[in-house]
Amino acid sequence: MQSAAVDLPxxxxxTLTEAVVDLVLRGMWRGRPESEHRALVEAGLxxxxxxxxxxxxxxxxxxxxxxxxxxxxxxxxxITAAYEAFLPVNRKIRDVCTAWQCRxxxxxxxxxxxxxxxxxxxxxxxxxxAIQPVLRRLERVLTGSGRYLTALEExxxxxxxxxxxxxxxxxxxxxxxxxxxxxxxxLLVLGISRAQDEALEEELVTRSRG
Numbered sequence: 148m149q150s151a152a153v154d155l156p157x158x159x160x161x162t163l164t165e166a167v168v169d170l171v172l173r174g175m176w177r178g179r180p181e182s183e184h185r186a187l188v189e190a191g192l193x194x195x196x197x198x199x200x201x202x203x204x205x206x207x208x209x210x211x212x213x214x215x216x217x218x219x220x221x222x223x224x225x226i227t228a229a230y231e232a233f234l235p236v237n238r239k240i241r242d243v244c245t246a247w248q249c250r251x252x253x254x255x256x257x258x259x260x261x262x263x264x265x266x267x268x269x270x271x272x273x274x275x276x277a278i279q280p281v282l283r284r285l286e287r288v289l290t291g292s293g294r295y296l297t298a299l300e301e302x303x304x305x306x307x308x309x310x311x312x313x314x315x316x317x318x319x320x321x322x323x324x325x326x327x328x329x330x331x332x333x334l335l336v337l338g339i340s341r342a343q344d345e346a347l348e349e350e351l352v353t354r355s356r357g
């Protein structure tokens with residue numbers, strides 16, 4: 148992880164760096180601001196809006212500088228390979244979360260059909276099996292990325308223990324929430340915009356379908 152040229156009163160640079168990156172990867176923090184969030188607000192790196200803490204544009208720029216790997220490096224090449232393997236699976240997890248929340252006819256899933264829910268869970272298992280080799284490959288070239296597989300497995304355990312919020316709720320470290328943080332880190336590490344990401348995902352998914 149690189150250092151960003153941002154100052155924070157009464158806090159070491161490492162603390163600032165970790166807090167900025169965490170908030171940007173999360174996208175927001177819901178609930179009472181923690182001490183590191185108050186420090187970020189004072190430094191102009193976060194803002195409080197009602198019950199949430201949001202990163203400022205300055206924070207997003209700092210996180211991009213901190214996380215970006217050297218362009219043209221072997222590390223970038225290997226992370227890109229993992230990222231391109233990630234994207235088709237990313238499409239599948241979106242489909243799973245949509246299926247969990249809505250029936251095929253567009254009505255809300257009230258979870259009264261255990262057979263339908265079991266099919267969605269089976270699809271989630273397919274996604275989990277597909278992402279594991281991608282994350283293991285990524286762990287070899289991106290420091291700290293091993294935490295994502297651990298967090299996904301913890302969310303899956305909660306979900307299987309009868310806590311449905313752990314699939315897609317933004318109010319906990321649900322499977323989808325952890326997945327989105329992983330996705331965001333890949334974009335920042337590689338310097339890829341959302342528009343580029345969406346276009347490449349569509350291309351790779353189309354190619355995989357022949």
